[in-house]
Amino acid sequence: MTKIKIFISIILLCIIGVFIFYKISDKYKIKPEEVTTDFPEVIKNFEIFSVRENGTVDVEVKREIFAEVSGFVDQIPVKEGDKVKAGQEILILKNPEIENKYQEGESKLKEAELNLRKVEENFEKEKEKNKLEEIQLEIALDDAEKQLTQTIVTCENREIYSQQEINAAERALKESQNNYHNLEKDISQVSQKEVDLKKKKIAKEEAEAEMKRSKELFDAKIISKKQWEDAQNKYNKASLDYDQSVKDFDSISTKRRRDVDLAELKLKEWEFRVESTKKQAAINKELNTRDLSAAMERVEKCKAKISLFPLANKLCPEDVEIAKEKVVREKKNFLFVRENYLKTKIKSPIDGEIILIDRLRTGGEVTQGTHCMVVGKVDKLIIKADLDDKDITSISVGQRVRIYGNGISKENALKGSVTAIESISGGKNTVSINFNIPENLKKFIRPYMNIKLDFISSSKEHVLVIASSSIVKKGDKTFVFLYDNGKAKEVEIKTGISDKDYTEIISGLTEKDKIITKWKDKLASGTPVISSQKIKW
Incomplete structure (x- = not known):
């Protein structure tokens, strides 16, 4: 029994030891570094830019x-x-002050020129003018006498027309009075409807009384149900007839009141018209008196002018000179205000x-x-960019420029070249760039839009490149890390031209090499790694 217990204890100790061993080993196990990988890429035309800057599209002629x-x-x-x-x-633009001065200056100039022509004509033809004025005065007298005759006729016609208007208004007033009085007297239709209403009311009351008697007789079972229903129907019909008679009476009464009101309004209107025509007749009478007096006065004035008509020429050469000087002044003033007006x-x-x-x-x-x-002339677009003194040192006239952005990708970038470099104050320099726009890209290029510019310093064709961020410098040697079966492998490479994003690989790599482009901690050859990207074949 004691041997069995010892055997079991040994087995338990072994199990515990194995468990502790695995726990300790798992704790100190090296975890692989998570990295980002990519493959080298062959670029047909690898261009290196010395400066990357934003520019603005402008027009050469504007x-x-x-x-x-x-x-x-x-x-x-x-x-x-x-x-x-x-x-x-x-x-x-609209400037009322300028417009008023222009119109005023133009009017004064025309007036002065017209006055000059008149003065010159009068001066050259004074003798003929004297005779012409005499004829004109005679014509004016003849016109005045004709006008007097016409005024007399007009005044007579005006007086006749005024009287006709008064007579017509008085006739219409009399007709309105008769119509109003007739409407007040004629109440036959209303009376007839009122009598009819009273009859219908009596019939309704009788039918109601008969219906009540029939109800009592029906309840006493003296008459039949049909007789009781007939009495009800008779009452209902009498009630409907009465209601309709009330409506008819109200309608005819309302119509008669409306007709009377209209007739009264018409009567007042024609009373006002009669007064108005009489007042207008009085005004016309005063107007006739004034017109006749004015026409007669005009005739007398024309006769007086003919009797006092001057035979001597009152104009002198100084009048022409004064008129010319006025034209010069007004013309000078007009040209000044016209210049402002045209602006x-x-x-x-x-x-x-x-x-x-x-x-x-x-x-x-x-x-x-x-x-x-x-x-501007949009067929001659240019691009302008401001560069500081530091960047301008790597720019020269004729240098190629890559143009993209605002709908134009780098792959479809336009080609341009530096045409001029101009120094401006504040350590800034303006660079002008000429470029051609293909038809399919013209819709993306408009004046004053911003555009991205890469100033090309050198270029090569069919170049193998990698991301510049994946290169490691150790002294005068250059390395990259390859992803090799779950471990980092340090490889020395030889590089060529480079921009801020990509670097040319001269030797040490091929297109199939999977390089490590990003990692978190320190990386060394042999470090276990795990790629966050799929292998590219």
Whole structure:
């Protein structure tokens, strides 16, 4: 028995020892490092950029449009993208003060020119004018006498018309009075309906009394049910007849009141018309007196002018000179206000396209010097970029540029070249870039849009590259880590050209090598690793 207990104790101790051993070994077991992997890639045309910067699309030929005078936006006859011709109106401002001065200056100039012509004509033809004026005075007298005759006829006709209006109004008033009195007297229809209403009321009361008697007789079983129902029906019919008679009576009464009211209104209207026509007749009488007096006075004035008609020429050469000087002054003033007026009609200085309308709206106020629009030739687009003194050292005229962004991918990047470098204040430099736009990409490129630029310093064809972040430097040697059956393997490589993202591999790797691109802790050759990406075959 004692041997069995000892044997069991030994077995238990062995089991406990094995358990403790596995626990300790699991605690100190090395866990694999989680890494990101990728494969080298062959790029057909590997371009290295020295500077990456944002640029702005601009036009090579453009004109900035500024308001030369203040005012309010009256019309914007164009919109962004419209084609325009030189001299075409693209913005119309409204300035009441300028417009009034322009109209006033134009009117005064025309008046002065007209006056000059009249003075010159009068001076050259004074003798003929004297005779002509005499004939005109005679014609004026003849016209005045004819006008007097016509006025007499008009006054007579006006008086006849006024009397006719009074007579017509009085006749209509009399008819309205007769109609009103007749309506007041004629109550036959209302009386007839009232009699009919009383009859229907009596019939209803009799039918109701008969129905009550029939009910008592029916309850006493003296009459039949049919006789009782006949009495009810008779009452119902009499009641309906009475109700209808009440409605008819109310209708005819209402109609008669309305007719009487209308007749009364008509009567008052014609009473007012009679008074109005009489007042108008009195006014016409006064008007006739005034017109006749004016016509007779005109005839007397014409006769007096003929009797006092001057035979001498009152004009002198000084009158012509004064008129000429006035024309010169008014013309000078008009040209000045016209220049300001034309500034409200802003025109395109060149053939091109409306590139930008700068926050203008109809009715909006603009001041002198306000930037309004940009007109340019969009067939000659360029790109401008601002670079500091540090970056500009690696840029030269003729250098190739890769252009992308805003709907244009790097794979479809446009090609351009530096055409000019201009130094500006503050350590900044402006670089101009020319480029061609394929038809299928023109919709993505518009003036003033931002675009990304890579200034190419060198390039190679069919280059094997890897991510620059995966390269490890040790002294003057370069290494990468490969993913090799769950372990990191350090491999020395030789590199070539490089940009911020990718580096050329000259030797040490092939397209099938799976390289480790990212890891968390320190990595060494032989370190267990686990890839977060699938193997690419």
